Amino acid sequence: MRFLQLIVLGFVALTVIYWLVSIYSRSVRREKLENSWAEEAPEGADEAMRDAYIAEGMAKYENGLRKKLILLIYVIPPVVTAAIILAIN
Amino acid sequence: MRNIRRVIRITIFLVLAVWLHYVLPQRDVARVISTEVIRTDFTSFNRLFYAQADTGGAEQPTRDLRLINTERVNTYLFGLIRAGRETMVYRNEDTGWIYPPYFKFDSSDLQAEAAGVISTAEPHDWVVITHYGWRIRWLTIYPNAVSISPLPEGAGPEYRPFPWVNIVIYAAMLGAVFFARAMWRQFRERTIDPLTDRVEHKVDEVNAGLAERRSRIGRWLDSWKSKPRK
Numbered sequence A: 001m002r003f004l005q006l007i008v009l010g011f012v013a014l015t016v017i018y019w020l021v022s023i024y025s026r027s028v029r030r031e032k033l034e035n036s037w038a039e040e041a042p043e044g045a046d047e048a049m050r051d052a053y054i055a056e057g058m059a060k061y062e063n064g065l066r067k068k069l070i071l072l073i074y075v076i077p078p079v080v081t082a083a084i085i086l087a088i089n
Numbered sequence B: 001m002r003n004i005r006r007v008i009r010i011t012i013f014l015v016l017a018v019w020l021h022y023v024l025p026q027r028d029v030a031r032v033i034s035t036e037v038i039r040t041d042f043t044s045f046n047r048l049f050y051a052q053a054d055t056g057g058a059e060q061p062t063r064d065l066r067l068i069n070t071e072r073v074n075t076y077l078f079g080l081i082r083a084g085r086e087t088m089v090y091r092n093e094d095t096g097w098i099y100p101p102y103f104k105f106d107s108s109d110l111q112a113e114a115a116g117v118i119s120t121a122e123p124h125d126w127v128v129i130t131h132y133g134w135r136i137r138w139l140t141i142y143p144n145a146v147s148i149s150p151l152p153e154g155a156g157p158e159y160r161p162f163p164w165v166n167i168v169i170y171a172a173m174l175g176a177v178f179f180a181r182a183m184w185r186q187f188r189e190r191t192i193d194p195l196t197d198r199v200e201h202k203v204d205e206v207n208a209g210l211a212e213r214r215s216r217i218g219r220w221l222d223s224w225k226s227k228p229r230k
Helices: A002-040 A047-062 A065-069 A072-088 B002-023 B107-116 B164-222
Strands: B026-041 B062-076 B081-091 B127-132 B144-150
Touching: A002 A047, A002 A065, A002 A072, A002 B164, A047 A065, B026 B081, B026 B107, B062 B107, B062 B127, B107 B144
Parallel strands: none
Antiparallel strands: B026 B062, B026 B127, B062 B081, B081 B144, B127 B144
């Protein structure tokens, strides 16, 4: 019963962390894109081109490796837990 | 206000430090004198400082408690200074699945190991006992032994275990704190600040509108004032 409690509570906690970290990561990426646009925007670029540039960068991010790495949040704690169980018992 | 905030901050820090001191592993150099089992009835207060019944068993208001009686090398200042000997009694309980997260299920095996390293005759056999918790005699609270390991070859009671695990845990906690702070800053910069900016802008607009209207009303009121006589 305690084991189920651990699984459920752990899953909820990790989901909250995953959610927060993915929002953070997305926000950082968007800021980076905005900054790089501010630095090297082509001459005569308008708002629509900027939005397209950022949308393209965000689409690349959504399919990229970095976003998948955030899934490690679900992997590492169970692995650490298993390692502790093996080491202690 | 500033003082209140400071007091709250110090209190939180102290509670956290005390809790970490209770819950993080410590390693003692000790020799086992005997092992025993006593029946235990908890009070509602010292119940806090005991784990639950063995993981596979049922929880009852009263139960047996495994104890490991030892003589250990005394430690002061978080183990930085090790000198002298003192009697120390460890309890030996399953921590189970939740708290504290040692995931210890092998109390019976540990009791057998402890019985196996009993050393009453000189020269003594010293072992390293990993434990967490405190010994508070007037509350009948014991630290919980987590594992027993032999000393490295040729080491005696002056051996000093190095707290690798604690250092890793502290480093991870520090990293988590910095990460959380970075997340909070990003959130404030990208979400809260633009919002407050917009609200402030709105407030400014409303105020300007009010001022405009008031001046219009004022002008109308002024029109009722008597004209300066020629």
